[in-house]
Amino acid sequence: MTTREHDASVYEQVQESSEFQELKRAFRRWTFPMTVAFLVWYLLYVVLSGWARGFMGIKLLGDINVGLVFGLLQFVSTFLIAWAYARHAERKLDPIADKLRHEVEEKTQ
Amino acid sequence: MSSTTLGMILFLTFVAATLAITFWASRQTKTAADYYAGGRSFSGVQNGLAIGGDYMSAASFLGIAGIIALSGYDGFLYSIGFLVAWLVALLLVAELMRNSGKFTMADVLAFRMSPRPVRTAAGVSTIVVSIFYLLAQMVGAGALVGLLLGITGEAGKAWTIVGVGALMIVYVVFGGMKGTTWVQIVKAVLLMGGAALVTLLVLGKFGFNLSGLLGQAAAVSGPKANPESFLIPGLKYGTEAQGLAGKIDLVSLGLALVLGTAGLPHILIRFYTVPTAKDARKSVLWGIGIIGVFYLLTLVLGFGAAALVGKDAIVAGDKAGNTAAPMLAQQIGEDIFGPVGGTLLLAFIGAVAFATILAVVAGLTLASSSSFSHDLYAHVFKRGQASERQEVVVARLSALVIGAVAIGLGILAQGQNVAFLVALAFAVAASGNLPAILFSLFWKRFNTAGAVSAIYGGLVSALLLVIFSPVVSGGETALFKTADFVLFPLSNPGIVSIPLGFLFGWLGTVLSKEYNAAKYAEIEVRSLTGVGAEKATEH
Numbered sequence: 326m327t328t329r330e331h332d333a334s335v336y337e338q339v340q341e342s343s344e345f346q347e348l349k350r351a352f353r354r355w356t357f358p359m360t361v362a363f364l365v366w367y368l369l370y371v372v373l374s375g376w377a378r379g380f381m382g383i384k385l386l387g388d389i390n391v392g393l394v395f396g397l398l399q400f401v402s403t404f405l406i407a408w409a410y411a412r413h414a415e416r417k418l419d420p421i422a423d424k425l426r427h428e429v430e431e432k433t434q
Numbered sequence: 435m436s437s438t439t440l441g442m443i444l445f446l447t448f449v450a451a452t453l454a455i456t457f458w459a460s461r462q463t464k465t466a467a468d469y470y471a472g473g474r475s476f477s478g479v480q481n482g483l484a485i486g487g488d489y490m491s492a493a494s495f496l497g498i499a500g501i502i503a504l505s506g507y508d509g510f511l512y513s514i515g516f517l518v519a520w521l522v523a524l525l526l527v528a529e530l531m532r533n534s535g536k537f538t539m540a541d542v543l544a545f546r547m548s549p550r551p552v553r554t555a556a557g558v559s560t561i562v563v564s565i566f567y568l569l570a571q572m573v574g575a576g577a578l579v580g581l582l583l584g585i586t587g588e589a590g591k592a593w594t595i596v597g598v599g600a601l602m603i604v605y606v607v608f609g610g611m612k613g614t615t616w617v618q619i620v621k622a623v624l625l626m627g628g629a630a631l632v633t634l635l636v637l638g639k640f641g642f643n644l645s646g647l648l649g650q651a652a653a654v655s656g657p658k659a660n661p662e663s664f665l666i667p668g669l670k671y672g673t674e675a676q677g678l679a680g681k682i683d684l685v686s687l688g689l690a691l692v693l694g695t696a697g698l699p700h701i702l703i704r705f706y707t708v709p710t711a712k713d714a715r716k717s718v719l720w721g722i723g724i725i726g727v728f729y730l731l732t733l734v735l736g737f738g739a740a741a742l743v744g745k746d747a748i749v750a751g752d753k754a755g756n757t758a759a760p761m762l763a764q765q766i767g768e769d770i771f772g773p774v775g776g777t778l779l780l781a782f783i784g785a786v787a788f789a790t791i792l793a794v795v796a797g798l799t800l801a802s803s804s805s806f807s808h809d810l811y812a813h814v815f816k817r818g819q820a821s822e823r824q825e826v827v828v829a830r831l832s833a834l835v836i837g838a839v840a841i842g843l844g845i846l847a848q849g850q851n852v853a854f855l856v857a858l859a860f861a862v863a864a865s866g867n868l869p870a871i872l873f874s875l876f877w878k879r880f881n882t883a884g885a886v887s888a889i890y891g892g893l894v895s896a897l898l899l900v901i902f903s904p905v906v907s908g909g910e911t912a913l914f915k916t917a918d919f920v921l922f923p924l925s926n927p928g929i930v931s932i933p934l935g936f937l938f939g940w941l942g943t944v945l946s947k948e949y950n951a952a953k954y955a956e957i958e959v960r961s962l963t964g965v966g967a968e969k970a971t972e973h
Contacts (some may be wrong), residue, residue: 326964332903334952335950336952336955336956336958336960336965337952337955339959339963339965340955341953345959345962347857347964348962348963351457352962354527355524358527359525360521360522360525361730363518363521364692366876367514367515367688367692368519368685368688368689369814370514371511371515371684371685371688372685374511374667374668374672374684375667375668375672375681375684375685376681378666378667378668379528381667382662382663384695386645387447387643387645387646387648387649388645388646388648388649388652388665389644389645389648389666390666392507392665392667393507393510393648393665396507396510396511396514397519399517399770400516400517400726400729400730402516403517403518403520403722403726404723405727406525406632407520407521407524407718407719410525411715412522413717414529417513418711418742418753418962422962422963422964423892425963425965426963426964426965429959429963429965430965
């Protein structure tokens with residue numbers, strides 16, 4: 326067993342390493358803007374539901390109107406973003422995270 | 435055989451099966467990790483189903499279908515907020531939390547802070563949010579039983595609440611997280627199956643022509659003067675009559691729905707039931723798929739009920755429309771398979787509705803009792819000196835007490851309009867818990883004062899705003915009809931209380947000098963890489 330101080334210094338070393346910084350950047354550069362994007366897209370939908378009811382009521386196909394399609398697009402965008410995140414995480418995040426985890430676990434054993 | 439007898443038989447079958455699961459789970463539950471986190475041994479798919487089972491409450495199943503059946507499009511607004519919210523959980527919370535926490539939400543918050551004040555705040559907030567949510571479900575159960583199983587009168591409803599509460603206590607006390615998770619998995623499969631079956635029958639009746647379904651729904655149940663308005667927003671939330679305040683209220687509700695999910699304690703502890711962060715990711719992906727499909731089904735159920743049962747008949751069954759989905763099941767079953775089909779389908783959907791309530795209340799009881807035992811008892815009262823065995827005993831006892839309190843409050847609140855409690859639970863979670871979680875994970879400078887002020891600040895502002903809102907006093911639909919102490923015009927506090935929660939978190943942080951670089955390095959490295967994450971237990 327190692328002492329807690331030793332652990333802490335290992336964590337600080339990892340935190341400063343260029344690989345960890347790359348992982349952190351790859352995580353934040355994808356998730357932060359995407360979070361802003363889907364929140365804005367969702368709020369746009371809510372605001373249009375409140376203030377642009379004429380627009381939401383425009384019929385596209387029979388009784389299917391803009392409002393319904395807009396709502397269904399929120400489902401589509403949610404599914405797509407979830408899928409894209411999983412792909413990004415598998416390709417860009419998991420390999421670095423796995424490598425760093427193994428390195429730290431070896432050092433602290 | 436009547437549908438109520440058949441419904442009762444189906445429901446009792448579900449109860450017998452879940453009790454058998456609970457008995458099996460109780461024999462597998464030995465350590466604290468077993469009780470709190472199901473030994474972290476569930477697969478991503480299993481936990482994804484359980485996430486669906488935990489999240490798709492009677493309010494989403496019966497409530498949203500009912501809102502759509504009576505007010506058309508507006509029910510859809512609710513379900514979209516509930517779904518998009520899962521992206522916050524997926525992108526920012528689930529994996530990092532699995533990597534850095536152990537049993538409760540507070541584990542992540544207390545990681546680099548002074549543990550006692552932070553755990554106290556997180557424990558209080560967890561219990562408050564869960565009790566609100568629990569109370570809404572309990573009162574709903576009492577109201578439903580009269581409609582579905584033909585039990586009427588105050589005494590019958592009270593006994594139903596006692597029965598639901600007793601079952602929920604048994605699941606949690608004996609089954610712990612393992613038993614509760616399996617109950618949620620079974621329920622999720624039944625609920626999806628039932629909703630999909632009725633949806634297919636409805637769509638089949640309309641020759642899979644969605645436009646035809648919508649047109650008939652608007653013609654039968656829309657306002658006589660303007661049937662078209664049934665298919666656009668504005669009949670229930672932010673109506674033109676409510677003016678600007680109503681529309682801002684709509685945005686406020688939307689904010690609470692989309693930001694609340696990732697701060698709900700009973701949802702957060704689900705991420706601990708899988709072996710790794712990758713499984714947590716996989717379970718949220720499955721959860722999003724299941725929940726998304728489910729809300730698409732409720733869209734058809736709601737408009738189907740509007741088209742085939744009709745608003746007048748639904749309102750005669752229940753003013754809030756909660757019986758729209760079961761009534762639709764009976765109608766479509768009868769249309770296609772004759773009276774026996776109608777009876778069968780109604781009985782099945784009724785039993786599914788009860789299974790839904792049971793699974794959700796069990797999840798809530800587990801979350802609040804876990805937090806009481808792990809945060810308040812073990813870390814605050816015992817200062818981290820409690821043994822694992824003591825912790826599990828206290829967790830079981832507190833599940834019993836919380837269950838009893840929920841039964842008592844549920845009986846007292848019978849007949850009250852408590853539907854706002856679900857929205858309030860989301861608002862508190864978004865205003866207090868979410869800022870604390872996000873700041874803990876991503877803000878280097880964040881500290882004890884910041885975490886404590888975010889949680890209490892968000893919690894208290896959301897509560898105060900609701901107390902002084904039109905929900906509680908001053909009107910026919912309010913909790914207290916005769917009093918009037920309205921100071922805040924919106925029914926939903928989110929648009930004010932969520933920014934306030936983040937502001938309190940920031941202010942508390944910068945006013946305190948505390949800062950621990952080494953601990954921040956540890957949580958940052960652990961949360962992103964999974965170093966030192968809790969492992970699954972072996973059996």
